[in-house]
Structures are given as C-alpha cells and as structure tokens.
Amino acid sequence: MDATAPNPPLAPSGGAQEIRLEGLSKVYADGTVGVAELDLTFAAGELTVLVGPSGCGKTTTMKMINRIIEPTTGRIMIGGEDVTGVDAVKLRRRIGYVIQNVGLFPHQTIRANIGTVPRLLGWDRSRTRDRVEELLALVGLDPAVHADRYPHQLSGGQRQRAGVARALAADPPVLLMDEPFSAVDPVVRERLQSEFLRLQEQVRKTIVFVTHDIEEAVRLGDRIAVMSTGGRVEQFASPADLLGRPANPFVADFVGADRGLKRLAVTGVDAADLEHPPVVHVEDGLADARSAMQLSGARWAVVLDDDEALHGWLSVERAAGAGTVGSAARRMEAWVPSDASLKSAFATMLQHEAGWVAVLDGDRFLGVLTPESLHAALRRSVEGTVPETAGASLV
Numbered sequence: 397m398d399a400t401a402p403n404p405p406l407a408p409s410g411g412a413q414e415i416r417l418e419g420l421s422k423v424y425a426d427g428t429v430g431v432a433e434l435d436l437t438f439a440a441g442e443l444t445v446l447v448g449p450s451g452c453g454k455t456t457t458m459k460m461i462n463r464i465i466e467p468t469t470g471r472i473m474i475g476g477e478d479v480t481g482v483d484a485v486k487l488r489r490r491i492g493y494v495i496q497n498v499g500l501f502p503h504q505t506i507r508a509n510i511g512t513v514p515r516l517l518g519w520d521r522s523r524t525r526d527r528v529e530e531l532l533a534l535v536g537l538d539p540a541v542h543a544d545r546y547p548h549q550l551s552g553g554q555r556q557r558a559g560v561a562r563a564l565a566a567d568p569p570v571l572l573m574d575e576p577f578s579a580v581d582p583v584v585r586e587r588l589q590s591e592f593l594r595l596q597e598q599v600r601k602t603i604v605f606v607t608h609d610i611e612e613a614v615r616l617g618d619r620i621a622v623m624s625t626g627g628r629v630e631q632f633a634s635p636a637d638l639l640g641r642p643a644n645p646f647v648a649d650f651v652g653a654d655r656g657l658k659r660l661a662v663t664g665v666d667a668a669d670l671e672h673p674p675v676v677h678v679e680d681g682l683a684d685a686r687s688a689m690q691l692s693g694a695r696w697a698v699v700l701d702d703d704e705a706l707h708g709w710l711s712v713e714r715a716a717g718a719g720t721v722g723s724a725a726r727r728m729e730a731w732v733p734s735d736a737s738l739k740s741a742f743a744t745m746l747q748h749e750a751g752w753v754a755v756l757d758g759d760r761f762l763g764v765l766t767p768e769s770l771h772a773a774l775r776r777s778v779e780g781t782v783p784e785t786a787g788a789s790l791v
C-alpha cells in the first residue's frame with residue numbers, strides 16, 4: 397500500500413456528492429437476478445433509504461456502490477465521476493460503510509479502529525489522533541473513557557456509535573449504512589436514530605441507508621425507495637408522499653394499513669391548519685372576555701400574559717362575574733413549537749389530556765390545533781390526490 401499517495405480526487409473537501417446508478421444489474425453466478433436494470437439517483441447531502449421485503453436486492457444495490465459486489469452491467473457515478481472501473485480498494489476508502497454489528501476489529505482499540513482509514517490514506521499521527529478524538533465526541537463517546545478500550549468493552553449502542561465514527565473518519569462524501577441499528581434493542585435504537593439525525597444535520601453526507609423497517613425509513617429518510625424483487629423501484633418519494641400517496645398496492649401494503657398514523661410523524665404543523673379562538677389577556681376584565689367569546693360564538697378563549705406568552709385558557713362558565721381574567725383562567729402548558737410534527741402535537745394533547753394544543757413561534761402564540769383541525773391537516777396534506785370517498789381511511 398502506498399501511504400504517500402495523495403488523497404484520491406473523490407473526496408476533495410469531504411462535501412457531499414451525488415450518487416447515480418445507471419442501468420445497474422447484478423446477476424449472480426447461479427443465475428439469480430439480484431438487481432435488474434436499476435436507475436436511481438441519490439441526491440448530494442440527502443439520506444436515502446432503501447426498503448423492501450427480504451431478498452428484494454437492497455444489500456446487493458448498496459454493495460455495488462462500493463463494489464464489494466461487482467455489477468454485471470451498468471454504471472455507478474459518484475460526484476459525476478464514473479467509478480465502475482476504478483480501483484475498488486481505493487474507492488472504498490472514500491466511502492464510509494457501517495454495517496449491522498459494526499464490524500469493528502476486535503483486537504484493536506476503538507482509537508485504532510476509527511483511525512483505520514486515515515492511516516491507510518497516509519495521514520500523520522497527530523492529525524489522525526485529533527480526528528479520532530473529534531469524531532468520538534461527535535458521536536457522543538468520551539475520548540478519555542472510550543478511546544483506548546477494545547470493542548468488547550463497549551455496550552452495543554456504544555459500539556454502533558464507534559462504527560459510525562469509523563465510517564466518518566476520513567470525511568468521505570458518501571456513507572453506506574446497511575441495517576446499522578438493527579442489532580440493538582428498540583430503546584437504544586431509537587436513541588441512536590435521533591443522535592444520528594442530529595449528526596447528519598452537521599455532516600450532511602450523501603447517505604444510502606438499507607433497512608427492512610418502514611418506521612425507521614420514515615423517521616430517517618429524506619427520500620425512500622421502496623423496492624420489490626429484482627431491485628425494482630416501486631416508488632421513490634419523500635416519507636410524507638410515500639405514506640400519503642402510495643403509488644400502487646404493493647407500496648400501500650408495504651407501508652402498512654396504519655400509514656395514516658405514521659404520516660402524523662412526517663407532517664409538520666402548518667399555519668393554515670391552525671384555529672384561532674378568541675385571545676384574552678390575564679389583565680383583562682372578565683366582562684371583556686365574555687364579550688370576546690360571545691362575539692365569536694366560542695365556548696373558551698386562549699389566555700396570554702403581558703408578554704404575549706401562553707398563560708392558559710378561560711371557559712365561558714368560569715368567565716362569569718367580576719374580576720380579571722387572570723383570577724379565573726386555568727393554566728395550560730400544552731404547546732408545541734411551530735416546526736413540530738402533527739404527531740408531537742397529538743402526543744402533547746394526550747399527555748395533557750387537553751382538547752387543544754397551542755402552537756408557538758418562540759414565545760409568540762400563533763393559534764391552536766384541536767383534534768378536528770389535526771384531522772383536517774392530515775387530510776389537507778394529501779388533498780387533491782385521494783378520492784373524496786377514500787378520505788375517511790386516511791387516519
């Protein structure tokens with residue numbers, strides 16, 4: 397190995413690069429068609445998930461990208477460069493790879509594991525050392541505690557984090573992840589997924605992520621490709637589109653009968669969906685609050701404090717008599733930020749056993765969501781594409 401070779405051209409600045417598969421096929425020696433004539437583009441800086449039933453060709457597709465499996469026909473373009481014929485070993489140093497059970501070298505420390513590719517690329521010791529410590533911190537491991545341990549001295553979740561750190565070590569433009577979180581229990585998995593989403597916000601790699609778990613796909617993916625036998629792409633869409641507008645019965649069946657519920661998680665609160673009950677202030681007199689409610693025919697009003705922050709609510713019943721709104725209002729802390737998902741709005745409503753939830757932009761009150769407006773919001777997100785009569789089956 398030539399440690400003095402310059403860094404390959406694919407990873408000039410570690411920025412993300414588009415991956416394009418053109419007519420990519422794999423026919424195995426026994427004649428099995430793993431993938432047939434696949435055309436697919438993974439946008440730079442996006443996380444694309446490949447999902448589909450067992451044996452549909454997800455892993456074959458992914459392993460053709462780093463040429464662990466050599467394609468039978470077709471081309472692989474990374475950042476506009478045809479990499480179908482380049483040296484596969486060198487190519488792999490420019491592509492991060494995370495697999496189930498991590499694949500860390502058991503007899504090497506975590507530090508040595510993470511430093512593998514930088515060493516192969518000829519980085520000097522201090523640069524590698526700095527990079528390893530930076531990455532450990534990035535994935536939530538304490539370098540002082542974990543760097544010099546061996547893989548068996550870490551928990552499953554910690555090993556998985558170390559695997560992600562190793563894949564990111566040389567700042568590759570592309571990251572391939574094959575069921576990376578499926579070996580850990582569901583609680584740890586969810587935490588790793590959240591951490592990984594945060595990490596991707598920072599590093600913005602082009603990621604191809606294989607899973608058989610549609611929940612995971614919806615949670616992590618910017619785009620999702622649902623595949624069927626032979627690597628056929630049945631639909632390639634954002635999570636919201638996939639759940640809201642399955643292209644055919646195969647996709648509808650794969651995403652599940654509860655796709656309406658799943659859509660709650662991927663549909664954001666929209667200002668147009670908010671309801672606007674009367675708004676009164678803690679300092680106002682109850683008489684004024686009564687007339688505000690009467691005027692709009694409402695049974696309750698939102699109560700804000702002097703700074704326009706949410707204070708609570710006031711029912712018509714409690715608004716009787718004299719005094720200030722503040723003396724009769726009930727406190728209410730069910731609120732979500734304006735960039736929340738409908739799922740978190742719904743969860744907040746349930747958690748507070750409330751019939752509504754306030755939507756705030758910073759401290760500013762924007763309006764409320766009720767079960768009715770939430771339902772309408774879900775329907776509106778697929779409006780125009782679903783027959784009127786099918787609407788009832790959406791949630």
Ligand SMILES: Nc1ncnc2c1ncn2[C@@H]1O[C@H](COP(=O)(O)OP(=O)(O)OP(=O)(O)O)[C@@H](O)[C@H]1O
Binds near residue numbers: 424429449453457608
């Ligand atoms: N080395 C091989 N020789 C022959 N056939 C193979 C080989 N590897 C995979 N296949 C076949 O190719 C098809 C696609 O396999 P692949 O592993 O890509 O599927 P997958 O979607 O990743 O499945 P899973 O979700 O079960 O991991 C399957 O029919 C599989 O049996």
